[in-house]
Amino acid sequence: MTRTADPSRRSERSRVAILRAALELCREQGFGGVTIEKIAARAGVGKPTIYRWWPSKHAVILDAFMEHIAAELTFPETGDHLEDLRGWLHSIAGVLADPAVGPLIAGVVGAAQYDPALAKEFHERVYVPTRETTVARVRRIQDEGRMPDLSPDTLADLVTGPIWFRLLVAGDLPGRDYVDTVLAAVTSQAQNT
Structure with a gap:
């Protein structure tokens, strides 16, 4: 039996990977060195996936920051x-x-x-x-x-x-x-x- 991928799980995995990649890149390269291209490459997603959820790198980084500090x-x-x-x-x-x-x-x-x-x-x-x-x-x-x-x-x-x-x-x-x-x-x- 072939399993069908659950799109909500896949998108949640992608979202988490994108936020993690944004934080890692900020730590390694500084805020100014981060680009959408670098986030996408690190997260293993395409740029359209990022732009589907965030309008800019700044918005991605803000979300990554908010999730990181919440606790x-x-x-x-x-x-x-x-x-x-x-x-x-x-x-x-x-x-x-x-x-x-x-x-x-x-x-x-x-x-x-x-x-x-x-x-x-x-x-x-x-x-x-x-x-x-x-x-x-x-x-x-x-x-x-x-x-x-x-x-x-x-x-x-x-x-x-x-x-x-x-x-x-x-x-x-x-x-x-x-x-x-x-x-x-x-x-x-x-x-x-």
Whole structure:
């Protein structure tokens, strides 16, 4: 009896191979060295297969990044809202400080400046969810009187902005100590008011 190939399994295998190839190539050659042709060759698929699912290499790399970090971003809920925010920021800094991931996400952010579709995708899939989580946690801490009486959006910028600045502008990988210092500076303002 001859078996018929299951197209959904084949396409899932191809999708996984494409995402794995994109990550491997980024690690080996840097974001700028990756092309759709190289991804297709590494994954063992044709370029039309990639373009069926993604409009550009940037979109492939963003998906590869999102799948890679999904398990690494943690959303602690311990009841201590300040420590929960600290844990959340540590997980963000940990992902960005990973030498295999930080340069990749920096490349995606850079490419998004010139690719409106990628910018929209990054905004919806990365920025909005992380922003909403951070703002919600800041509000809880403010309700406890442990953060200054400023706009929660401003406070979210104050606690996350330096982490992104370190990665994108300074080229430095933010660590846990840096996150703790930033958070201490912001929360100390609540004690002084």
